[in-house]
Structures are given as C-alpha cells and as structure tokens.
Amino acid sequence: MNGHRVTAIGGGTGLANLLDGLRMRTENITAIVSVADDGGSSGILRDEFGMLPPGDFRSCLVALSDADPLIKDLFKYRFVTESSLAGHSLGNLLIAALSTLSGGFENAIDVSSQLLNIKGKVLPASLENIVLMAEMMDEKIVSGESNITSHESVIKKVFIGEPDVEAYPPAEDAIRQAELIIVGPGSLYTSVIPNFLIRGIRDAIQEASAPCVYVCNVATQVGETDGFNAGDHVRTLLEHVGDGVIDYVVVNDNIKNRLANELDFRPVSPDGLPINGVVALYKDVVNTASPVLHDSRKLCEVLLNALEKGTLTKNPIADRGVS
Numbered sequence: 001m002n003g004h005r006v007t008a009i010g011g012g013t014g015l016a017n018l019l020d021g022l023r024m025r026t027e028n029i030t031a032i033v034s035v036a037d038d039g040g041s042s043g044i045l046r047d048e049f050g051m052l053p054p055g056d057f058r059s060c061l062v063a064l065s066d067a068d069p070l071i072k073d074l075f076k077y078r079f080v081t082e083s084s085l086a087g088h089s090l091g092n093l094l095i096a097a098l099s100t101l102s103g104g105f106e107n108a109i110d111v112s113s114q115l116l117n118i119k120g121k122v123l124p125a126s127l128e129n130i131v132l133m134a135e136m137m138d139e140k141i142v143s144g145e146s147n148i149t150s151h152e153s154v155i156k157k158v159f160i161g162e163p164d165v166e167a168y169p170p171a172e173d174a175i176r177q178a179e180l181i182i183v184g185p186g187s188l189y190t191s192v193i194p195n196f197l198i199r200g201i202r203d204a205i206q207e208a209s210a211p212c213v214y215v216c217n218v219a220t221q222v223g224e225t226d227g228f229n230a231g232d233h234v235r236t237l238l239e240h241v242g243d244g245v246i247d248y249v250v251v252n253d254n255i256k257n258r259l260a261n262e263l264d265f266r267p268v269s270p271d272g273l274p275i276n277g278v279v280a281l282y283k284d285v286v287n288t289a290s291p292v293l294h295d296s297r298k299l300c301e302v303l304l305n306a307l308e309k310g311t312l313t314k315n316p317i318a319d320r321g322v323s
Contacts, residue, residue, distance in 0.1 A: 003028045004307060007178035007210075009125070009195050010034065013293070014186030016059035018215065019120075021296030023064055025304050029120030030174035031060045032201070036132040036160075036194040039146030041078075041088045045096050052105045052129060056191075057122055058091035061109070065116035075116065106168075123171045125195045130165050132194050134158045145190045149223030157240065158189050160197045167200025175204040180307050181212040183246065185294055188217065188233055189224050196241040205245050211312040213248040213303060214278070218285070219265040219292040230280070231272015243276050247316050250302060252294070254284035265292050279316045281306070 003026025008018055011034035022029050033056050038046055042053035058075055065072050075091030091112075098108035109122055132145040138153035148155065175181060184192045192214075196202050205212050216233045220226055225233065230251045237246065255267040273280040283302045287295040306312045 002026065004304060005177060005179045006030070006182065006304075007032060007174045007180070008182045009175075009192075009201070010184050010186040011037065011056045011191035011194070012186045013059070014184055014191065014215075014217070015056065016063040017293055017296050018182065018185065018299065019060055019063040019296075021298075021300035022304075023119045024297065025300055027119040029064065030171075030178070031064070031120065031122045032125050032171045032174065032195065033057050033060055033122060034191050034194045035124050035126055035128070036130055036145045036190065038131075038144050041092045043146060044088070045092055046129065049096055049099070050129070051096060051099050052124055052127070054092045054095040055089065057109055057124070058089060058095060058112075060122045061112050061116050061118055062091070064118035064120050064122065066119060067115070067117045071116060075112075121170075121174070123174065124168050125171055125201055126165050126168050126198050128162065128165045130194070130198075131161045132158055132190065132197075133161055134189070145194075148190060149187075149221075151223075154226075155189050155224065158193055158197070160194070165198050167198045167204070172200050172204040175201070175210075176208045178208060178210045180303065180312065181205060181208060181210050182215060182303060183212060183237075184215040185217050187221055187224055188228075188236060193237065193240045196237075196245070202241055202245060209314060211247045211307075211314050211316070212245060213250060213281075213312065214246045215250045215285075215294070215299065216252070217268055218252045218287075218294055219267055221265065225268075227266075229269040229271045231275055233268065234273060234275050234278055238276055238278070244315070246278050247314060248279045248281055248312060249273065250281045250283060250285060250299065252284065252286045253282040254286050254288075267291065277316075 009032045037053035042055035077090040079085040134148040136153035285299040287293045
C-alpha cells in the first residue's frame with residue numbers, strides 16, 4: 001500500500017471523521033477501535049449476541065471505503081420503522097450476521113472490509129467485551145458507557161471492570177509498526193480513554209518509535225467535558241494513561257465560529273498548555289460549517305505535513321517551537 005503508515009486510535013464519530021481525511025493522503029491506515037460502546041443498536045446486538053459492539057467499526061469501515069455509493073449507503077442505512085428493527089443500522093446487522101457466518105467478529109470485519117473495498121485496516125482494541133465504569137464526583141460508581149454521561153454528577157475517572165483485559169495482538173503490532181500514532185478526536189472519557197485502559201495498547205505506544213499525537217476536541221461534550229479547555233483535556237488524558245505516552249496535542253486555535261446558543265456544546269479554548277512534556281500544535285482545524293467537528297482534511301494536512309517535515313519526534317522537548 002502507498003503512503004505513510006498511520007495508526008489511529010479512538011472511536012465514535014471523531015475517529016471516522018479523521019479516517020475520511022487520512023484516506024486522501026495514505027492507504028496505509030490502521031484504525032484501532034474502542035470496544036466499550038454499549039448504547040443504541042450496538043448495545044442491543046452486544047447484549048443479545050454476545051458480540052463486540054459493531055457501530056463504531058461500521059462507521060470506520062464506511063469512512064475508509066472506496067466501494068460503490070450504494071454499498072456504502074446500505075451499511076449506513078438505519079431503520080426508522082416502529083418495528084423491532086427501529087434504530088438498528090443495516091451495517092450493524094450485517095456485521096452481526098457475518099460474525100456467525102465467518103466464525104468470529106474479527107473475520108466479520110475482514111469480510112466487511114472486502115465488501116466495502118476499504119483503504120487500510122480496521123481492528124478492535126481487544127476481542128474482549130469490556131465494561132466501562134466510572135467513579136463520579138458524588139462518589140457513586142456507574143457501570144456501562146451509555147449510563148456514564150447521563151448520570152447527574154461529573155465524571156472523576158473511568159476504569160474497566162476487568163483490569164487484565166488483553167489487547168488484540170494485530171492492534172499492538174500496528175502501533176509498533178506505525179510512523180505516526182494519532183489518538184482521537186472523540187468523546188474523551190468514553191471513546192478515547194477506554195483504549196488506554198487496555199494495558200497492551202498503552203505499552204505498545206510507549207514501545208513504538210513513532211510519535212503519538214492526541215487530537216483535542218474542538219467542542220465540549222455534555223456530560224463529559226463541560227467547561228473543559230485544551231489543558232483540561234490533556235490533563236485528564238494523562239491522569240488515565242500516565243506520562244510519556246502522548247508526545248503532542250493538536251489544538252484548534254480558530255474559535256471565531258461560535259456555536260448556536262441552543263446547542264449544549266461550546267468551543268474548546270486553546271488555553272492551559274503545555275502540560276507534562278506534551279507539545280502543543282496550535283492550528284485552525286475546525287469545520288466552519290459544523291463547528292462541533294474537525295475539518296478532516298485540514299487536520300490531516302497538519303498531521304502529515306508535520307510528519308513529512310520531520311517536526312514530529314518521539315519524546316519531544318516541551319518548550320521547543322513546532323510549526
């Protein structure tokens with residue numbers, strides 16, 4: 001395959017959006033997807049079939065797809081009838097069926113990758129069905145990713161009930177072989193951090209020769225990061241993953257496009273950095289038409305141009321200027 005070897009780690013809309021931009025610059029992409037999702041269609045299939053939650057995998061597969069638009073639309077199609085299928089994505093159901101027909105979830109993702117003719121690979125962080133838990137500021141323990149953000153108290157920390165969960169070996173290999181490791185963007189506590197709670201993922205990043213870049217969100221998220229600035233995002237991430245894992249953070253410095261007053265999201269201020277040796281790269285990476293999202297092409301230009309210039313290195317010095 002052509003292009004730089006890039007491994008992207010995360011989940012949800014943020015990871016899929018990043019992949020959509022990356023595929024314009026390289027075919028050598030590996031997406032490592034969180035397996036903590038337990039809401040919506042994914043949660044139902046996870047409970048009923050004992051499978052990994054397929055939703056984030058489906059989104060990443062479609063983002064990397066070069067298939068006919070109709071095939072991509074089939075994977076994205078969501079039933080809106082008042083039947084038992086209401087809310088289910090057809091792509092999720094296809095992955096569920098393929099898990100049985102092909103002998104396992106990882107095989108189902110391989111077959112789906114072929115059907116969608118994707119650039120790169122999509123891998124689970126683990127083959128174990130982990131349960132994300134949170135300790136809240138009111139001292140209560142909340143179980144289940146979908147319950148955490150709806151709890152009335154603020155999140156103190158997240159953890160998994162099974163501390164010895166094993167990473168998926170091909171995911172570890174992809175991290176070690178990468179030229180660039182990208183973390184996020186995405187829901188900080190429920191899409192990004194869960195990957196690092198799997199020891200093998202964290203260890204592989206520390207052992208890799210590639211720099212690791214965290215992409216800070218451009219907007220706050222209700223129930224997770226209300227009132228957070230960029231420094232708060234990085235500090236929270238480091239509190240969960242430890243120092244020496246994240247080398248850089250990409251921070252959006254264009255907060256002119258204010259969000260509509262009726263939205264509960266707010267632009268993330270670029271304040272509060274640097275922290276603990278993490279070098280900040282301040283760039284305009286927001287999607288001005290939809291300011292809750294990154295502009296995937298602008299973001300990927302920043303990341304890959306810096307890689308090609310040689311300005312991204314493992315374990316950088318925090319007070320060094322980076323352009």
